Amino acid sequence: MHSWNNTDVPYFILMGLTDAEDIQLVLFVLFLLIYLVTVLGNAGMIMVIHLDAQLHTPMYFFLSHLSFIDLSYSTVITPKTIENLLTSNKKISYLNCFTQLYFFILLGAAECFLLSSMAYDRYVAICNPLHYPVVMSTRRCWSLLVGSYLVGFADSLVNRLCTSRLHFCNSNVIHHFFCDSSPIFALSCTDTHDIEIIIVFFSTATLMVSLIMLSVSYVSILSTIMKINSASGKRKAFSTCASHLMAVTIFYSTMIFTYLKPSTSYSLGKDQVASVFYTIVTPMLNPLIYSLRNKEVKNAVLRLLQKREGSRT
Structure with a gap:
């Protein structure tokens, strides 16, 4: 614990998820395994889509970039979290903290x-x-695709400009496992009311606009599927978007729980659980959801394996 009498904070301390050493060890092993699966799953998805010509379609074009974002998203948060669970040094520099926050918001949006x-x-x-x-x-x-990244860049830029106005006078201890807006605001001795309104507005706009786009698309999809006469036709049509719908549900439910609520209802324990899910677990789940429920991806993997075996013989 450190206190500061001025605004020159050289580093922050991430308190993490727990102080219990035995639980920290369990979480270290668990998060390390999750991160390895995340890297292998998303990198493997990108490689399969790139190497198999039959997957060079718009659907898999977007899926490869979703894997890239998930891989980057997880890498921004998970390695530092794993390091903090293993060592007693929980420091993160001022620059690294706000860099982590910047890319977290950019990739999330x-x-x-x-x-x-x-x-x-x-x-x-x-x-x-x-x-x-x-x-x-x-x-x-x-x-x-470019539009998606531009929205993320704009959202993160606004957040960075707002947080650059914060001053830290009393403490540098962040009660979270990564640098997120709410726990950073809790440290500031600056009046954050106006800043929070701006950030909440942009965060809400990002989530709501994307949710409206999703809702309109899926209402139209469901309406079209219901008009199909044959049961097999309905199943086939629905199967083409079932994996995406599952990934959307997991991602948005935790994001909405964490961010679309007033700061007065901030709960450290509940928000940390939700944060673990969408920053660490969800990037691992997406490639599993799309590969296990997708025959085209399975067939592409088999074709690549057969091609590799054929080149050896």
Whole structure:
């Protein structure tokens, strides 16, 4: 614990999830395994999509970039969390703390709109299949992808400009396992009311706009599926978006629980559990969801393995 009489804070201390050493060891092993699966799963998904020509479609174009964002998202948070669980040195420099916050917001906001873009892709594929190749052109796909990153950049830039106005006078101890806005605001001796309103506005706008896009796409998809006469046709149509719908539900439910609520209802314990889920667990789950529930990905893996075996013989 350190106190400061001025605003020159050279570093922060991340208190982490628990002080109990036995629990820290369990969490270290668990998070390390999760991170390894995350890296292997997302890197493997990117490699399979890149190497298999049959997966060079808009749907897998977006999925490869979702894997890239999940891999980056997890790498921004998890290694430092693992390090803090293993060592007694829980320091993070001022620069590294706000760099972590910047990329956390950038990648999180970009993922919101990338998931919306993937929903739009499924909407066109199911509701307007004859025009799908024209509507989801290479140019359209890249526009949606770049737009997702630009939204993330704008959101993180606003957050960074706002947090740069904060002063820390009394303590540098962050009661969280990574540098997030709420626990950083709790440390500041600056009046954060106006800053929080600005950040909440942009965060809410990001989540709500992407949710509206998702909702409109899926209402149209469900409406089209319900008009299909055969049960097998309905199952086939729904299976094309089931994995995406599952990933969206997991991601948005924890994000909404954490961020779309007033700061007065901030609960350290509950927010940390939700934060662990969407920063550490969800990036691991996405490639598993898409690979285990997707025959095309399984077949692509088999083709690559057979090709590799054939090249050896």
